[in-house]
Amino acid sequence: MPELPEVQTIASQLKKEILGLTILGVWSDWPKTLQVVSHKDHLKIKKTKKLVKASELKKLYKVFCDDVIGKKIKNVSRIGKNIIIHLSDEHVILVHQKLSGHLLFSEWDIINNVPISKKKGVLNDKVNGYIHLIFYLSGGKMLALSDLRKFAKVISGPKKEIFSLSDIANLGPDPFDKNFTFEKFKRRVKNKKGKIKTVLLNQEVLAGIGNIYADEILWVCKIHPLTPTEKISSVKLKKMYNEMKEMLRFSIKIGGDSMSDFRNIYGEKGKFQKYHKVYQKKGEACTRCKAKIERIKVGGRSSHYCPKCQQAAC
Template structure:
């Protein structure tokens, strides 16, 4: 699942490969994932794929950045593509050829692996390179915005701070947490509080900080908040360094697995021994989502 480190990995790769390239064409077999946003509120324009295709044609990618789990491609003519990969979507870069209804990678390699074959959207760039979106569950969204409208949209403005931003200090983190209520895991995953953390990294961060995911915010000591803050930065930075996790569907844009699985301590490790204290990792539900933790070193 692409969370902050996976999205960052993708964005860094895209900068190297498609910055300053222009779109020649776009193909999809699932037009529902594409939307044209317009007007002051960014309403969804009723339209069809041909509109989208026409508007994208010959637009040049000028700037590529990330906000939370969103990939943002700023284009020429004051347009911007906003891509959210949701659960199983991941962008891939390479060459494909249509082979009776399916896009087949032009050469052997990682792009041929099953997880990378659910291509439902494919852009062709002006140098022939292609940008594909493989998305098994088809939840991913690609929206075309007016650049200025996007910047003042709820989609961007409602997001909390970037956890790795230089000016996001411990004091600020504490302030952001203090007036929230609920369990720490839920709050960490709330994109309006902090942007980019999902189920995997919230579990990993809390294990690292030795804080139980069910602990209520108001019962956290300053010391615990500091440990969560430090763990958050440490884990996210580490994950970016190794190009994210690939326990499920995420792959880097070359179709390769990220390296974080080696460092994954609790997520989907129910029944295994805690690498710190040998107690058995437990799994529970918090707000309908799975939460993994060590009952011994993450006491309530």
């Protein structure tokens, strides 16, 4: 699933491909993916949750189109696990890919209305086929969202308003932020009571870590996922801070993690899944001590760990 390295991979690649292009049109067969902030219907739809009337979706779709069509793409950035596409006139599009969403960039065969892939086999990869949103771009290009589970969210609106949404405003610091020192990391983790795994996944503590990297970081640091934050020594925290940054940097370098549905904007897999030590390795031998990897539930999420070298006491 897309976590910091995967989202960074997408953002960096988009930056190379779509800057300066204009959005010419929007298509969607699942408009529930879309949200807007500059319209009262946004609130209405959020509140109704389950039953969204077709007429409301139609209105929302129209506002979304008004927000983005005819706009030029000025920049692409990442905040936590969110991709921000900056448009002319201070509007932005926020994309959160959630579990199975990923953005695909391609040329577009306008005559036959199909994407033209640069790479062979990409269109045969099943996970690239669940396309529910397309931005038609100038120059015969397209940007599509493939999302098997339809959990992804795409929100348009004025930059100021989007950045004040809880999706962005409540996020903790980015692990790669220059100001995110060890002292800051330590303070934020220690201020949160609870299990370390839950705290690592909490995007308000720090933004970008998800289930895969949390499990892998805890294994490297030999910390049991259920360890209360107050029981973790400064030495261990320091190691966690360093290992986390190194792991994320390494994963970005090799294109992220494609254990599940993640693909980059060209539809290609990343390689981090080849380096997993515990995630989805239940029953396999720990590469450090040969004990069998176990899986437990922590805060509703599955957690993988080595019962021998990740002891609860620190």
